[in-house]
Amino acid sequence: MTVKIEKSIANGAVKAPPSKSIAHRALICGALTKESTVYGISSYSKDIDATLSCLEKMGASVKKGRDFIKIGGLDPFCIPENSSVFCNESGSTLRFLIPFCMLSGNNITLSGSKRLFERPLSVYEDICAEQNIIFKKTEDCVSVCGTLKNGDYFVPGNISSQFITGLLFVLPLLPADSTLTVEGKFESASYVDLTLDVMRDFGVIIERQNNVFYIKGGQSYSSSEYTVEGDCSNAAFLAGFNCLGGNVDVLGLRNDTLQGDRVYADMYSGLEKGIRCFDLSDCPDLAPVMFAIASYYGGAEFTGTARLKLKESDRAGVMAKELSKFGVNVNIYENSVVIGECVLKEPNEVLYGHNDHRVVMALSLLCSVKGGVIEGAEAVNKSFPDFFEKISLLGIKIKEI
Numbered sequence: 001m002t003v004k005i006e007k008s009i010a011n012g013a014v015k016a017p018p019s020k021s022i023a024h025r026a027l028i029c030g031a032l033t034k035e036s037t038v039y040g041i042s043s044y045s046k047d048i049d050a051t052l053s054c055l056e057k058m059g060a061s062v063k064k065g066r067d068f069i070k071i072g073g074l075d076p077f078c079i080p081e082n083s084s085v086f087c088n089e090s091g092s093t094l095r096f097l098i099p100f101c102m103l104s105g106n107n108i109t110l111s112g113s114k115r116l117f118e119r120p121l122s123v124y125e126d127i128c129a130e131q132n133i134i135f136k137k138t139e140d141c142v143s144v145c146g147t148l149k150n151g152d153y154f155v156p157g158n159i160s161s162q163f164i165t166g167l168l169f170v171l172p173l174l175p176a177d178s179t180l181t182v183e184g185k186f187e188s189a190s191y192v193d194l195t196l197d198v199m200r201d202f203g204v205i206i207e208r209q210n211n212v213f214y215i216k217g218g219q220s221y222s223s224s225e226y227t228v229e230g231d232c233s234n235a236a237f238l239a240g241f242n243c244l245g246g247n248v249d250v251l252g253l254r255n256d257t258l259q260g261d262r263v264y265a266d267m268y269s270g271l272e273k274g275i276r277c278f279d280l281s282d283c284p285d286l287a288p289v290m291f292a293i294a295s296y297y298g299g300a301e302f303t304g305t306a307r308l309k310l311k312e313s314d315r316a317g318v319m320a321k322e323l324s325k326f327g328v329n330v331n332i333y334e335n336s337v338v339i340g341e342c343v344l345k346e347p348n349e350v351l352y353g354h355n356d357h358r359v360v361m362a363l364s365l366l367c368s369v370k371g372g373v374i375e376g377a378e379a380v381n382k383s384f385p386d387f388f389e390k391i392s393l394l395g396i397k398i399k400e401i
Helices: 020-031 045-058 091-098 122-130 160-173 190-202 232-244 260-273 283-294 304-308 314-325 357-370 375-381 387-393
Strands: 002-005 013-017 036-037 061-064 068-072 083-086 108-111 134-137 141-145 152-158 180-182 206-209 212-213 223-229 246-252 277-279 300-303 331-333 336-340 372-375 398-400
Touching: 002 357, 013 232, 013 387, 013 398, 020 036, 020 045, 020 068, 020 160, 020 190, 020 223, 020 232, 045 061, 045 068, 045 083, 045 091, 045 375, 091 180, 122 134, 122 152, 122 160, 152 160, 160 180, 160 190, 160 212, 190 206, 190 260, 232 246, 232 260, 232 283, 232 387, 260 283, 277 283, 283 300, 283 304, 283 314, 283 336, 304 314, 314 331, 314 336, 314 357, 357 372, 357 375, 357 387, 375 387, 387 398
Parallel strands: 013 246, 036 223, 083 108, 152 180, 277 300
Antiparallel strands: 002 372, 002 398, 036 068, 061 068, 108 141, 134 141, 180 212, 206 212, 300 336, 331 336
């Protein structure tokens, strides 16, 4: 899909979409109960659809309502031999569910897009090697066969927190106790706090002391009625119009949220006050929108960016390429990105989404200031399928071409 966005200003109130991060976690926890109801999911992104499809293939019962999902009945110790589940492009789905597939002792295959399997899985590969669990990876799937054991786990803190979450989901189900220690700087720790918070609502308790998690074995997930709150990660794009002269009130966000991306409001305020250095190590998903808005404000430096190359796209690299079409110079270093001082210009080339939802939405913000055409705009379906509909209702001039 190709969209043309004309210069326009956003005004009005808009409800944030449901948190994708929390929805993944609530649905997985709910699947492990007899039956739970997860409220607040009124539109289904590709990533959430992927998680639901995989849970169903693994044995969960899934019933979709208008704005809720009834789910339950999954016994991960009894996933059938040679089961195959499709994760599409969802890193959360793949990394959260691999440990579940190492409980039954049966051969299970998880497949998806080629780009998904270009992203690291080394944490699980190393665990499998240590425990004599078969782990076979190709360019579009991974197969595991074996039984995960309780014990002491050590995971580096400078990789995706999704590995930590995946292990925390399953270790309480094992018969004996375990510990999980995060080594080095614990990046994206807020996402693990989200995991513990959701698990607690489903009756599973894990004690955290700094970077060590103490996990009692023999626990089980309890049925619950859970409501998914609004998504700070995607709300950042809606609120971003306020930095560009708009007046948008984003509804449906919790003031006491644990979502790490809640810091977008402080970062926007900082840019407006002249602050020009920000650490993204705990909120890497904000990188594209922060790069875009920093360009509007004349530049900034961002640290904690090393993992951006491992996202849906090489986010620093592709944002640098697309921002150059607006006249913005971007310098990329090992763990930092510098957006140079600039005066934005109207792009005279087509912009590309690089199959990355957050890149498309970030470019849309700048197009509302200078105009522009974005090819591959359908990438928003990954997390925010009605993004263009919502910003159109706010007054942004968009048409599909």
